Every structure is written in C-alpha cells, then in structure tokens.
Amino acid sequence: MISISGVNIDFRGELDDGFEEAFLGTFPRRYLPDVSQSKGGAHVVIDRFKGNKFRVFSVSYGKVDEYKIESPVPSAYLNESPVFFLLQVAARAGAKINRTFITDSVALEVDGRGILFLGYPHSGKSTISALALANNLNLLSTENTVVEAREDGIYVVGGTSVLVYDPRVEEIYNVSVPYTDFTRSGYRIVEVNSERRSKSLEKGVKVELIVVLHTAFNFPGASFSPVTGRKIKKTLWYFATSLLKGMDYYEPGPLDLPITEEIMANLNNLLSKASSVRIVEAFGNHKDVLLRSINDEI
Template identity: 45%
Template sequence: MAGLSLLNTCIKVVHDRIRDLHSSLTTEFARRYLPRLDLVDQCINTNSVVYWVNGSGFQVLSELYSSISEDQYVVVGDLPYPYINESPVFFLLQVLARSLARNGYVVLTDSVSINLGSRNVLLLGYPHTGKSTITALAVSRGFKVYSTENTVVKVENGGLEIVAGTRVLVYDPRIRDLFRVRVESTSRTKHGYEVLDLELLNSDLKYPAVVDEVYLIYTSFNSRGFSGQPVKGRKVDKTIWYFATSLLKGLDYYSPRPLDTPIDEPVLRTLKQLLALFREKYNDKFHEVFGSPIEVFEGLIKS
C-alpha cells in the first residue's frame, strides 16, 4: 500500500487513485496548508491508515485512535480541488499533525519562519494579524522564508529546530502601494489576494534551522509605530499550547466538521517537551509586538 511521507512519519492511504490524490496535494492550493509530502510505495514507519472510498464531497465516516498502534480513518469523498472540495486537504493536515506529534514533531499553525540574515525568527499570530504581510515585506528585501502558515518544529539539541513547513505565501496586494514595495506573485485567489510559490524563488533552503527568537504579532494597516514586550509566565504556556494544538483539536473549521484528536501520551510527551523548551530556552527571547506591519518588520530587523 502506498503512503504519504514526511520526515520519519508516514500516512498509509488505501485509495484506488493514490497517484491522482498525491498529484492533487502538490497543487499550489494544497501546499498553502500542507508541507510537501512524498509519495512512497510502502510505509516503513506507519502512524496512520486512511481507507478512502470514492464518492462526492467529503466526509469522515469513522476514526479510531491509538497510542500504541496505528490510527485508522475511514473517509468517503472525491479528490481535493480548490473552492469545490477543499476539506480533504484540511483533514489530511490534521492526520499529519497528529502523526508527526507522535514522533516528536509539532505543527505550529498560524506561523511563519524567516531568516533575517544572522538570525532565524519564528512569527506566531492569530488570524489576520499581519504575518503574511510581514513575510511579503521580508521577501521584497531578499530574506529567505522557511515556512508560511504551518511550521513543523522539533525540540533538538537544546533548541527549537524548523524542520519543514508550507512555502506558499498568500498576501494582500495593497502592500505594494501602502509600503511602496515590489513583491512577485504566481497566481491570485478568487478573493483578490496574491499568491507566491516561494519554492520557485529559493528551493535551496537547508533544514533544520534553529529558531533564535520568537514573536507574537499584532499588526494592522491602520496601526502606527512599533512597540513590544516580553511574553512571560503562564502566558508562554497558554500561547504555545494554542498554536501547537489548534490543528490537533480542530480549531480551524472545515466541512462537515474537523476532527478533535486526543492528546494522548505520545502526543502529550511531545507537547510537554515543547513547553519546557520555551520556558527554559526562550524565556528572554519571546516577545509580543504591536503596530504597523512595516514598522514592526523594520523593528524585527534591528532587534
């Protein structure tokens, strides 16, 4: 049976059109949310099995979770397609997030990671707080971007390592006039946002990359200035827990309903390692920042 593989994690998929499924996951739309997955003839380390029955739309018929064996899902539906049948992408993202967590990795949602020359910064931000705008500004200055939207990290060697992530950027084209910058695009969404496939700009990024600083972003086009303050105490745990478990707990809606996967022992062990690392390693390197996207971006460069 073929599988979808990332790092040492594999999702076995029983589907009579597995190559068509994999092809649909390599589209620009799917890669906005899913890291690039390899199609393998056989899973060496199987964490999940998806039994996929052809049909219309998409629905999860059953799910069976295990902390010592493979998770199993039975779904019925068509292949993913932008604007028509998007739910399979988000379902597989949830399955991938749980499978990775069982192997020591965390998928941080609503996150981007950027190399600012001598430093790698991880930006976290609730929806529509300016992460994509700041990322587009970084691209306009020639900085390299490790991930957009979803970042796969691992606690390793006393630090947080970026090991994979999505690399398709969706941004508001108004930034060209507002901030007088030039940013390329490879396509446009039906709602008018620009899309840039970063793999076409720099496909030679080297992973893993160690995170030097972490920022929680609050920006808007109507804001002015730049200010920041450290994230301390219980707020560290609450914030990181949110971004680390949003995919696992189905906080990002898709039709007919997202999964609510369990935080069982192997997943909890990974999350505890992440929280402990933030308390110990990043206690003075984790800040929340406020203001205008361009001024916050300039502030990050100078920090």
C-alpha cells in the same frame, strides 16, 4: 505515499481519479507543510472511497493511525475539507514523532537564526511574509510551521511553501513581490520554495525569537512587550495544539483527536525548551515590526 514534513501518509482504496496527486497542488500546499512524494514506513493510513461529499466514517488510533473516508477529489472552493482533514491527522502523527505543527505561523531565517511569528487570523502574517520576500529574506514557512524540540532548543524543520497575500502590500509599503498566480478574489500567490530554504530546513533552524503579531496597515511605528510567566506556555500551547483539537474548522466538522501520554510528553518538552526563547508581543505596522525584529531592535 506522500510526506507532509516527514509524516508519511499511505493512501489506499479508490485512487484512480487522481485523489492522492491532488494534494501536491498549489491550494493544498498553502496549508500542508512540505508535501512531496515519499517512500518508507507509514505514520498514517487513509483508505479512501469515492463519494459526492467528504466524511470520515472509521478511525483507529495506534502506532499507525488509520482512517476510512469518503470524498471527492480535493480542490479549492469545491472540496477543501480533505486538505484540512489531512493537516489535522498529520499534526497528530507528527506530534508522536516529535514534530509539532504550529498553526497560524510564519518562520524566517536571518543570519542563521530563526524568528517565528505567531498570529491569530488577520493579524498580519501574510503581509509580514510578503515583506520578507521583498527584502530577500529566507522565508521558511507561510502558514503552518513544523518545529522539533532538540537538546539545545526549538528548531524549524518544515513549513508551508505557498504564500497568498493582499496586493495592497506593495502599494502601501512601496515594495515589489514576485508572484506566480492569482486567487479568485484577486489575492496574489507566490511559491516560496528554494534551494536556500530547503538546505536550511534539512538541518533545521534554531528559533531565537518568537513574535506574537498584532499588526495592521494603519498602525504607526512598532512597539514590543515581553511575554512572561504562565503566558509563555499558555500562548504556545494554543498554537501548538490548535490543529490537534480541530480549531481549524472544516465540514462536516473536525475530528476530536486524542492526546496520548506520548504526545503530551513531546508537547511538554517543547514548552520546556521554549522557556529559553525570547518571546514578545508586537504592535504596530508590519514593516516596522519586521525590520525591528530582524535587526534585533526589540
């Protein structure tokens, strides 16, 4: 059994080829938050059969969601679908236990306060993450962030721990980021997990600022615009439900996961707590947006 940020996945069936262990590798951890070996009660049961391609051929939703799949061992470039399938089903199981998987997000801790950066693809999240590491900031999440709605607000309790970034960041912004490997296309890979990060996530980091990114290398300076009114919930709803709705495409096609009353109640609670968090849109270059955000100069 493995855990994805507190969501326990029980694999059964034909597993003698390393299928389960493959999800602990570098590529899956780029997208799956805080993957580790686990014990305890299962939130999801996946019965796996060996095959030459990935498909889901049986689904049963309940207190424990159950899936029957056919799949080769997951691997980068060759068979990535099981990773995104697992992310989607873990997001649904997490939503039932008040753990919301926020897609396309980066989370930082600065002097005990949490900053959550949200951004559509190619809006600057990876560059913001690389600059955060270059400035020795506590990077809590690099791609998908897990948050929990508590009595006094929203807390980051999990996130992805592998960063892939464009090496141009170092040249353009004159910084140095320690990296461990390369992708096939030359992007750099960094393992961001640390004792400091683990301790922060164990207790949770309260989110005090949410920044929706619109950044690029050639933008001058930085400017910020408050997100107000209906747009607050509309924006957060997109990032909080994208994984549930299968917006993160994988072949042959994402599942259409039902949002139950229980899940809806937890999501509405999250949106309600978000009303007390300052939310802004940021425009400009990555460095200025990051520095002004962490120094609270918005």
